[in-house]
Amino acid sequence: MRVIIVCSRNSGKIVPFIQEQGDALSQLGVEVAYFSIEGKGLCGYLKNKKRLLSKINEFMPDLIHAHYGLSGLLANLQRKIPVITTYHGSDINNTKIFPLSRLNMILSVHNIFVSEKNRLKSNQTRNQSLIPCGVDISLFQPTNKLEARQQLSLNADKKYILFAGAFTNSVKNPDLAKSALLFFQDVELLELKGYSRPEVALLLNAVDLLLLTSFSEGSPQIIKEAMACNCPIVSVSVGDVEDVVSGINGCYISSYQPTDIVAKIKQALAFGGRIQGRNRIIEMGLDSDSISTKILNVYNKVLS
Template identity: 45%
Template sequence: MRVLVVTSYNNGAVAPFIAEQVDALRRRGVICEYYLLTGTGWSGYLRNLPPLKAAIRQFRPDVIHAHYGLCGLLCTLQRQVPVVTTFHGSDINDRRVRPLSMLAYRRSAHSIFVSRALARRCHATERGSTVLPCGVDTELLAPMERGEARRRLSLRPEQPLVLFAGAYDDPVKNISLARAAMAYVPEARLIELRGYSREETAALFNAVDLLLMTSHSEGSPQVVKEALACNCPVVSVDVGDVREQIDGVDGCCVVQRDSRSIAQAIKKRIRHPLHRHGRSRLTERGLDNMNTAKKLQSIYSAVGEKAHHL
C-alpha cells in the first residue's frame, strides 16, 4: 500500500501527531511519502495543485491521506487517486473555512473525524466516514518519576506547576481565562507549552502537577491524550471530546468555564493529588499510534479496493 500524506508545512515542520502517525504506518509496512503544502488561504493552497499532481504522477500512490479540510479539498481537485481526509477540528469549528471543509467532506472517498462532535457538525453518515481520534506515541510519552523529570528541565522541585495546553498567543486557547484562574492560585506557576522538543514535552507532562485547558474550541485535543499517556492529571473546560477522554480518570475533571471554578479544581489537585491512571484509560480506548495505524490501514485498503473496481 502506497499512501501520499498531504499536510501543511506553513510552520516549517509537520505537526508532531501527524509525523508520529506516519512513523507508525511505516512500521506496519505502509509506504508513505509526504507532499507538504505551503501558502495561506484557499488561493494560496490552489497554487500547490500543479506540483501536487506532479508528485502524484511520480509517487503513484494507491490512496492520498489529507490532513485538514483545505488540504482535502485541494486533493480532490484531481480524480486519479481516491482521497481520505482527516478533519481535526479547526477546519470545522472555524466558520471561515467550514464551507470549504464541508465541500471536502462531500468530495472525499472517505472522511475521518477525530471526535463524534465534529462528525455531528458535518452531519456525517457512518457510510463513508469514521470517527478515529489521532493516536499517541506511548513509547515516547510514558510515565517517569516527577523529581527526575523536573531535574531534566531544571524546574524547582517543590513549586506547584500547571501546564497550559498550548501557546499563549493562540487566541483559540484562551490564555486570559487561564490567567484569571491562576490569579487565585498565586503559589503555582503557569508554564506555556511551546518551544520544547518531543522528549522535553514528555518530561514536562511528568514534571507538572496538572494540565490546564481553557480553549474556546477543540476537536480531539492531542495534548490531553499525551498528558494521559504520562499519567498527568487534566483540568479542562467542556470542549471538544475532553469529557469523553477523561471520563472516569482519577485526578481529571471537566469544570465550568469561569475562573473561580477552574481555580478550585487546580487547588484541589495540587493539595490532594490522587492516584494517576490516565495511561490505562488511553490503552483501554486503543489510542496508541500502532493501533490507530492498524485502523488506518483498513480504511486505506477499503478505499483503494473500491476505487480499483470503479
C-alpha cells in the same frame, strides 16, 4: 501500498501528530511520502496544485490522505487518485472554513473525524469513520517526577501547571488560564511552546497538572499525552476531552467561569498524586499502534 500524506507546513514543520501517524503507518508496511502545503487560506492552498500533481506523477501513490479540510480540497483538484481526508476540529468548528470542509466531504472517498462531536456536526452518514489521532505510549509514559524536573531545570518544591498551548494562540484562551493563576501564590504557569517531543513527555511528568481552556478543539492530542503520562488534568468540556477523561480520579472538567477554573485547579493540586490515565488510553485503543491499524483498515477498504 503507497500513500501521499498532504498537510500544511506553515508552522515550519509538519505537526507532530501527523508525522507520528505517518511513522506508525510506515511500521505497518505502508510506503509514505509527504506533500507539504505552503501558503495560507483557500487561495494559498490551491496555489500548490502544480507541485502536488508533480509529486503524484513522481511517487505514483495508491491513495492520498489529506489532513484538514483545505488540504483535502487541494488533493481533490485531481480525480485520478482517491482521497481520504481527516478533519481535526478547526476545519469543522471554524464557521468560515466549515462550508469548504463540507464540499470536501462530498469529493473525498472517505472522511475521518477525530471526535464524535465533529462527526455529528458534519452530518456525514456514509463513507466515514471516527478515528482520533493516537499517542506514542513508548514516548509518553510515566517517569519519576523529581528526575523529570531535574532534567528540565525546574524547582523541585514549586507547583507547576502546564498550559495546553502557546500564550499567543487566542483559540487556546490563555487569558482565562492567566486570570485563574492570579488566585494562586508560588504556582507557575508554563507555556507549551518550543519543546521537543521528548521534552513534552518530560514536562507532563514534571508538572502538577495540565490546564486546557480552549474555545475550540477536535481531539486535543495533549490531553491524551497527559493521560498516557498519568498527569492530572483540568479542562473545559471541549472536543472529546470529557469522553477521554470521564471517571478518572484527578481529572476535572470545568466551565469557562474563572471561579470554576480556580476551584478545579485547587482540587487537582489537592489531589497531589498521579492519575490512572494510561490504562484508559490503552483500553480505548488510543495508542498509535491501534490507531494506525484502524487507518490501514480504511485504506484497504477504499482500495478494495
